Amino acid sequence: MNIKLLPLIILTATLTFLTPTASASLILGTGTSALVGGDLTDPENDGLVNSNVNYDATFRSSVEPGFGGGEFAFNVFDNTLTSRNGKWCCSGGNVWVEADFGTDRYILDMFTLSSANDVPNRDSDQWRILGSNDGINYTALYSYDVAGQSIWGSDRFEVVQFSNNDDYNANTAYSIFRYQSTSVVSGTNHQLGEIEFFGTQIPEPTTIAIFALGLIGLASRQFKK
Numbered sequence: 001m002n003i004k005l006l007p008l009i010i011l012t013a014t015l016t017f018l019t020p021t022a023s024a025s026l027i028l029g030t031g032t033s034a035l036v037g038g039d040l041t042d043p044e045n046d047g048l049v050n051s052n053v054n055y056d057a058t059f060r061s062s063v064e065p066g067f068g069g070g071e072f073a074f075n076v077f078d079n080t081l082t083s084r085n086g087k088w089c090c091s092g093g094n095v096w097v098e099a100d101f102g103t104d105r106y107i108l109d110m111f112t113l114s115s116a117n118d119v120p121n122r123d124s125d126q127w128r129i130l131g132s133n134d135g136i137n138y139t140a141l142y143s144y145d146v147a148g149q150s151i152w153g154s155d156r157f158e159v160v161q162f163s164n165n166d167d168y169n170a171n172t173a174y175s176i177f178r179y180q181s182t183s184v185v186s187g188t189n190h191q192l193g194e195i196e197f198f199g200t201q202i203p204e205p206t207t208i209a210i211f212a213l214g215l216i217g218l219a220s221r222q223f224k225k
Helices: 003-018 073-077 205-224
Strands: 026-030 058-061 088-091 095-100 105-114 124-132 138-145 158-163 176-184 189-192 194-202
Touching: 058 073, 073 088, 073 095, 073 194, 088 095, 105 124, 105 176, 138 176, 176 189
Parallel strands: none
Antiparallel strands: 026 158, 058 095, 088 189, 095 176, 105 158, 105 194, 124 138, 124 176
């Protein structure tokens, strides 16, 4: 071996070892057991399936707000993948559902989306995950747009995971996360099985400012001594 090339070989091997491998929308499996669980909307996994009880977020949607009922929108947060009221099914077009965490802000580290039980034609082929801090201005964190094809293909109750820095890049904290679909594979109906949001909480700007003022005051007192 050429001794002059040895440092280059070692450097290349080191860089290769340190380079992270992208997961690129990881398929976790199918069914309720494939869900990650403990997401931001229900960290304790004790939310009631057909009622808005024990959840850590305020939910809103463009159509069919509520749990249970006629396959209502909030069923995407009920921690289960089943037919009937374990999913959201509605007329297609521009539809959305969101989770609002009030004064708590999070950087979106990861999210999962799951297909429902019904025909794949109802799956979205054009959707986005959006972040907002005022419910008026929204920023796209992840966008999917493949005409006539969903992320699940024909697989039902399939859970797919998307990760920050692998599938998208997010470094701003938000208090609201929204799923929005504007098109389906074919037909007029839209369906979705489940959504899970995971994130790192970031202190409010006012909290940081108060903390900084406290540090300045402490330093000032110590200096006077």
